[in-house]
Every structure is written in C-alpha cells, then in structure tokens.
Amino acid sequence: MFHPDKDGVLAVVGASTGRRVVACGVIYVLGMLLIYVALGEPPALPLLLLVLALGIGSLVLAEALRRATLSEIMMTADTISTSDGMVIARIDDIVSVDRGAFAFKPSNGFTLKLKTKQPRGWAPGLWWRFGRYVGVGGAVSAGQSKFMAEQIALQVATRSAK
Known part of the structure; x- marks a missing residue:
C-alpha cells in the first residue's frame, strides 16, 4: 500500500x-460573445433578455470555475477533502x-457511490456531490485522478476484506 506524506496525504x-x-x-469568451451579440444588434426584447442572461451566466460560471480550480482535492486515510478544508x-x-x-463521471475522473446521502455540493472543474454519488474530475489531470481512484478502491477493498 502507498504510504502517506508527512501531512498524511495519500x-x-x-x-x-x-x-x-x-x-x-473558453467560458469567459462565450459569455463575452453572447453579450456582444445581444448588444451589437439587439433582437426582440425576450430574446435580448435571454441572450444577456446566458452571457452573464457564462461569466459567473467562468469566475466560479476560476476560483474553484485554485484548490486541490486531497485524500487522507479518513477523508477526501479540498485544500480549503x-x-x-x-x-x-x-x-x-x-x-x-462508460461510467457516468466527470471528464478525466471517477464516481464514488456512498452509503449515506450527503448534501449537494459543486466546485466547477473539480467535483460534484448529489445524493449518494460524488464525482471527481473535470479540469484535472487524468493521471492524478486515476491514482486517487485506485487508492480509494484499495482502501475500500481492504476494509471489506476485514
């Protein structure tokens, strides 16, 4: 089994x-293009409001992605948590x-099935949690996520063998 570093991170x-x-x-450019199209030659009011809302929503999503991907996901012997705690x-x-x-999982990632339901959560580009499922992946390295998935699978197999 792989040994943790000095902080206990596996x-x-x-x-x-x-x-x-x-x-x-890509998402920032999409938001700016939608706003440019809406304001460049304004269509009918309902369509103008829709395109503006999509543009502003894209900019908000891009900022959420930027902030979320500043942190990392760490696995210890007890938990999987973000670097923010x-x-x-x-x-x-x-x-x-x-x-x-063919699993329902984020890009370059994996999905965990939990015993109990957890509150919903989402960090764009890193992870999501819905009910008893947790998805890890998105804008992450495939090698890092594969290694973490294997370490989790090893922990689960070791626990069930006891």
Whole structure:
C-alpha cells in the first residue's frame, strides 16, 4: 500500500495551470460573445433578455470555475477533502469507485457511490456531490485522478476484506 506524506496525504488531484486557463478562457469568451451579440444588434426584447442572461451566466460560471480550480482535492486515510478544508466524502462511507469508460463521471475522473446521502455540493472543474454519488474530475489531470481512484478502491477493498 502507498504510504502517506508527512501531512498524511495519500493522493492529490488538482487542475494544472494550462487546463485552468483553457477552461476558464473558453467560458469567459462565450459569455463575452453572447453579450456582444445581444448588444451589437439587439433582437426582440425576450430574446435580448435571454441572450444577456446566458452571457452573464457564462461569466459567473467562468469566475466560479476560476476560483474553484485554485484548490486541490486531497485524500487522507479518513477523508477526501479540498485544500480549503471542506470534506467531500469519508472513506468509511464509500461503497464503490466507478472509473470505467462508460461510467457516468466527470471528464478525466471517477464516481464514488456512498452509503449515506450527503448534501449537494459543486466546485466547477473539480467535483460534484448529489445524493449518494460524488464525482471527481473535470479540469484535472487524468493521471492524478486515476491514482486517487485506485487508492480509494484499495482502501475500500481492504476494509471489506476485514
């Protein structure tokens, strides 16, 4: 089994600078283009309001993505949490890890099935939590997320073998 570092961290998943720039840039550009189209040659009022709302929503989403991808996801022997201290899931609560090609999971990531329902949560580009499912991935490195998924699967298998 892999040994933790001096802080007890077994695995870390984060978004690289390049992935952050591309992901945020695309959504920022989309928002600016929608606002430009709406204000350049204004269509009928209902359509104008819709396109403006979509443009502003895209800019808000891009800013949320930028802020969320500043943190990392860390796995310790007990929890999976963000570098900000928010606990995403407890290792004892994980039933299974799904990282297959046809799994419902974020890009470059994996899905965890939990024993108990948890409150909803979302950090764009990093993770989401809905009911008994947690998705980790998005703008993250595929290698890092694969390593974390394997470490979680190993912890679950070790626990169920006892």
